[in-house]
Amino acid sequence: MTGGHVHPQSVPSAEGRQVPAARLLATLAIAGAASGLLVVLVYRLTLPAIQRYAGQQVEVAVREVLRAPARWDTLYLVQDRLVALAPEGTDKGELPKAYLGRDAAGRRTAVAVTAREPGFQEELTLMIGFEPVSGALTGIKVLEQKETPGLGDKIETDSAFGNQFPGRIVPLRRVKLRTGSDPSEVQTITGATISSRAVIRIVNNALARWRPLLTAFDRTAGR
Amino acid sequence: MTTALAPTAEPLVPGTPPPATVLQDVWRGISRENPVVIQMLGMCPTMAVTNLVANGLAMGLATTFVMVGAGLFVSLFRRHIANEVRITSYILIIATFVTLADLILAATFPVISRALGPFMPLIVANCLLLGRAEAFAAKVGIPRAVADGFGMGMGFTLSLTTLSALRELLGRGTLLGFPVMGASYEPWVFMVLPPGGFFALGLLLLSVAWVGGRRKRNVQAR
Numbered sequence: 001m002t003g004g005h006v007h008p009q010s011v012p013s014a015e016g017r018q019v020p021a022a023r024l025l026a027t028l029a030i031a032g033a034a035s036g037l038l039v040v041l042v043y044r045l046t047l048p049a050i051q052r053y054a055g056q057q058v059e060v061a062v063r064e065v066l067r068a069p070a071r072w073d074t075l076y077l078v079q080d081r082l083v084a085l086a087p088e089g090t091d092k093g094e095l096p097k098a099y100l101g102r103d104a105a106g107r108r109t110a111v112a113v114t115a116r117e118p119g120f121q122e123e124l125t126l127m128i129g130f131e132p133v134s135g136a137l138t139g140i141k142v143l144e145q146k147e148t149p150g151l152g153d154k155i156e157t158d159s160a161f162g163n164q165f166p167g168r169i170v171p172l173r174r175v176k177l178r179t180g181s182d183p184s185e186v187q188t189i190t191g192a193t194i195s196s197r198a199v200i201r202i203v204n205n206a207l208a209r210w211r212p213l214l215t216a217f218d219r220t221a222g223r
Numbered sequence: 224m225t226t227a228l229a230p231t232a233e234p235l236v237p238g239t240p241p242p243a244t245v246l247q248d249v250w251r252g253i254s255r256e257n258p259v260v261i262q263m264l265g266m267c268p269t270m271a272v273t274n275l276v277a278n279g280l281a282m283g284l285a286t287t288f289v290m291v292g293a294g295l296f297v298s299l300f301r302r303h304i305a306n307e308v309r310i311t312s313y314i315l316i317i318a319t320f321v322t323l324a325d326l327i328l329a330a331t332f333p334v335i336s337r338a339l340g341p342f343m344p345l346i347v348a349n350c351l352l353l354g355r356a357e358a359f360a361a362k363v364g365i366p367r368a369v370a371d372g373f374g375m376g377m378g379f380t381l382s383l384t385t386l387s388a389l390r391e392l393l394g395r396g397t398l399l400g401f402p403v404m405g406a407s408y409e410p411w412v413f414m415v416l417p418p419g420g421f422f423a424l425g426l427l428l429l430s431v432a433w434v435g436g437r438r439k440r441n442v443q444a445r
Contacts, residue, residue: 019305019306019307023305024305024307024308027303027304027305027308027312028308028311028312028315031300031312031315031316032315035315035316035318035319038319038323039319039322039323039326042322042323042326042327043326045330046326046327046329046330047330049329049330049331050326050329050330050333053329053333121341122341145340146340146341146344147341148341153340
């Protein structure tokens with residue numbers, strides 16, 4: 001397009017001068033690399049503050065799903081085994097964790113774990129409180145979601161949905177309308193079917209994964 | 224719009240914006256080319272986040288940050304970006320600034336960041352940004368591009384803040400979270416819900432059109 005008349009909207013066509021593909025590629029590659037560099041830089045600068053806030057959120061959520069325990073212990077999942085102390089040299093923040101809620105006498109009341117799986121458009125992160133032996137839930141809380149505003153985000157904003165979970169027993173089954181008193185039924189939200197289904201799936205998968213781990217931990221630790 | 228690697232003289236693009244001072248560029252975005260009440264661009268975030276003043280203000284400022292950054296870089300590289308890949312490049316520049324804004328907001332105001340949720344990344348899709356990059360920033364020098372981005376961003380912020388102030392005041396009886404309507408005030412919850420957003424926007428557009436029409440008649444009468 002140096003010299004020669006070119007229409008402003010012209011798309012590369014068979015006739016006329018064309019920009020070499022290598023140049024187009026170079027433009028995008030340089031722009032992409034510069035953009036990536038900038039994003040990584042700011043990501044690293046903002047990470048500590050973001051993680052600090054996430055830690056506070058986790059604490060609030062643990063307290064909520066464990067129904068205000070007197071205190072709780074943190075277990076770390078290392079090589080498919082739960083341990084009370086993270087081994088030296090591992091990053092505690094990266095390890096999957098289970099929070100053991102205890103009452104004032106030190107007895108275990110329930111366990112809270114986080115679980116992350118795809119929702120409708122992005123991954124959902126849930127905090128799930130449950131009693132490992134009976135498989136009864138004590139509560140769930142959405143930690144992070146990017147579901148459709150006004151529809152899918154009701155899994156977080158509609159308290160009637162979240163309030164169904166305490167007392168429910170896994171494996172959960174989804175129903176359009178709760179009829180009987182079956183303790184495994186969870187009613188999905190109209191307009192948020194896929195998001196509700198995702199929550200139910202995440203809870204079922206998380207308990208299927210964590211209950212055996214906790215049983216094994218109980219055996220070795222002698223409760 | 225040249226293909227040579229070395230920058231050449233100022234390109235003569237059809238539709239080059241008429242000359243104006245930097246101040247005029249800023250003022251235009253706030254007033255007679257206001258993105259929301261005149262151009263009606265970026266309506267999706269406008270409707271979605273204006274339920275609280277804090278949210279509207281944060282969305283407006285975040286968009287301003289992205290508009291200024293994108294305007295700067297689009298104008299800076301306007302003679303290096305080949306015509307065929309310009310839209311991709313503009314989107315890349317915009318997306319970079321949106322990601323930066325998202326991270327910075329999450330680190331500094333986590334509560335607002337959470338309230339804005341999916342609307343922060345969606346600033347990329349705000350047609351105001353690509354529109355100004357293509358129609359303005361790609362055709363003018365850096366000072367004007369930045370001025371236009373800032374003006375448009377301020378105009379967007381002003382409209383969003385006005386709208387959210389109206390909705391929060393009527394819908395909750397508060398402004399920025401502080402109660403202002405007194406204990407006896409019964410909030411119109413309707414106003415913070417989506418239909419209230421359309422209602423408030425309608426009122427805002429109506430009053431802007433009314434004032435604009437009056438001014439025009441006054442000028443004609445003179």
